[in-house]
Amino acid sequence: MSEGSMQRRAQRDRGTPPTSSGQRGRVKRLHRVLVGAAAVPAMLIAAGCSSDSGSDDGKDKAADSSASASASASPSPTVRAAVYKDLPEACDVLSKKTLENLVPKAKSGKESQSDDISTRAGCSWDSLASKGVDGSQFRWLSVSMLRFESDTTRGAGDELAKNYYDKRVKEVQAAEGAEDTASEPVADTGDEATAVRYDLKKKEGTFKQQTVVARVENVVIALDYNGAGLAGDKAPNADDLMKDAKKAAKEAVKTVTGSKDGKSSGGAAESGSPSKPASSPAPAKD
Incomplete structure (x- = not known):
């Protein structure tokens, strides 16, 4: 092998x-x-x-698409529109006749400073009528207006104005140094109005203060009127001052509402510059 x-x-x-x-x-x-x-x-x-x-x-993309469609279909929050969109000229809210009666020696009104006069405006007048050796009579008048816009976050303009109106009345009633304070409602002056009176004692004399706070829709108006007898003259009658203050406040409200009614009155008749309400307030949506 x-x-x-x-x-x-x-x-x-x-x-x-x-x-x-x-x-x-x-x-x-x-x-x-x-x-x-x-x-x-x-x-x-x-x-x-x-x-x-x-x-x-x-599946995830379909779910995201469905969620987006649902979100876009949800209605946006709404709030009813504010009635008044502007304010009248502050120094023209009262007629010449009213100013001659309340502040006879006032030469002109002093307009308050404001960043936006369509939202916040005011004017003041002062008068000193001398009686020679018998002293003098002092008067001071002020009108301020504050307008609130509707806001989806804060609420409707008239509701915001209502809240401010209540706050303003309480502030006047609690004025520092006030004596003999008294309050009463005022009829036929906007949607609501309150008059507050008190005395303020100063070294020059006793000042009789009258304040009327009124609200019409989304606008709040505060009218201040006080008087004092100086240099030996006697203090003015508080009832007479309050009567004049109420009348002037009612006139100021009518100026604000003048164009809403299609006619003007009071100061608006002479100034030709009433406030401008919204043409058609939108109803609130649930």
Whole structure:
């Protein structure tokens, strides 16, 4: 037996696979097939994950789109429009006749400083009538107006004005140094009005203070009128001062409301500058 025959027999006995080139090729091909077969499930799993992920993204986008549509469909908050959109000229709210009666020696009104006269305006007058050795009579008159706009955050203009009106009345009633304070409602003067009277004692004399606070829709008007007898003259009658103050306050309210009624009165008739109400107040929406 040759040496080569002896080696091949020994290999068969030990179970060693043949090592011919043909056999080695068949082994490599089998290995590639097995590797390729193993890769198929992995690819299928990856494809399945990718497909599921896309489906979830679609659901999320659909939910976001639905939420956006729902939000856009919700109505925006609304509030009824304020009636008055402007204020009259402060120094023209009272007629010349009224000014001659309340402050006869006043030459002209002094307009209050304001960043926006369509929202806040005021004017004041003072008068000193001398009686020679018998002293003199002092008078001071002031009219201020505050207009409130409707706001979706703060509320309707007339409600804001109502809140300020109540606050202003309480402030007048609690004036520092006031004595003998008394309050009473005033009829036929806007939507509501209150008159407050008190005395203020100063070194020059006793000042009789009369204040009328009125509200008409979204505008609050405060009229202050006081008088004093100086240099030995007697103090004026408080009832007479209050009567004049109420009459002047009613006139100021009519000036503010003049264009709403299509006609002017009082100071508006002479100045030709009543306030400007809204053309058509919008109703409140639930």
